Amino acid sequence: MRILVFGTSGQVATELQDLADVMAVGRDVADLGKPETCRAAIVERQPDVVINAAAYTAVDKAEEEEDLANLVNGEAPGVMAQTCAELGIPFVHISTDYVFDGSGVAAWRPDDDVGPLGVYGRSKLLGEKKIAEAGGTWAVLRTSWVFSPHGANFVKTMLRLGKERDKLTIVADQIGGPTPARKIAEACLQMAKSLKEKSNLGGIYHFSGAPDVSWADFAREIFAQAGLEVEVEDIPTSAFPTAAKRPANSRMDCSATEAAFGINRPDWREELPRILG
Secondary structure, three states, rough: EEEEEEOOOOHHHHHHHOOOOOOEOOOOOOOOOOHHHHHHHHHOOOEEEEEOOOOOOOHHHHHHHHHHHHHHHHHHHHHHHHHHHHOOOEEEEEEHHHHOOOOOOEEEEOOOOOOOHHHHHHHHHHHHHHHHOOOEEEEEEEEEEEEEOOOOOHHHHHHHHHOOEEEEHHHHHEEEEEEEHHHHHHHHHHHHHHHHOHHOOOEEOOOOOEEEHHHHHHHHHHHHOOOOOOOOEEEHHHHOOOOOOOOOOEOOOHHHHHHHHOOOEEHHHHHHHHHHH
């Protein structure tokens, strides 16, 4: 199966290239800020399936670059989906828990009402809407709190700070499921294969690691496994202001993903050793 992946250096894109023989295209070939280049990349390569692992992910900076975020996260995936629909190619796209407002304590289901709190979430939601409007065979995989040995992420930041300090203050009132990028990549590949065989499986799905924890408890587990003696002090989100508001509740109901594709929530604690070395 010929798999075209948008993205080359991101966390999930890197894992996809490690897991499978894919055609990965970067910004030099397909600049998502120029959506028409995405159409050309698909048409020229004639893949069997397309996975979009590229995105604008600078959550705070997006508050100042809404037009660019909408192009990359909204318009470009729409063009990809439209092109795939025209060519009869299944399309898999990665989205985010940021499409929700983070209220309550219940795990978010794929059909729950959305309500993004900032530009990043709105841009990702725009992408979802554009993909659905394109028709064809598609699946959107919403995920959260991504980490891996690659790029910038919470685990790598904690490891760096944990070697420099003996005490850290970490937000404790945001709850979610840390998700290994490698498991997201595996899920995307499984979904792409399944969609090729059964187009009726398309739709919006959720995928996150288990168990759900706070950022503070996530940090504690990282330090414990790394053998770093760091005291973690719980603080509220209000004590750590950011340009973009974060959802307090990022719990995700992943039961539909398991039912449709046989993909279970991974235990993120078991994936930490890959990063700790």
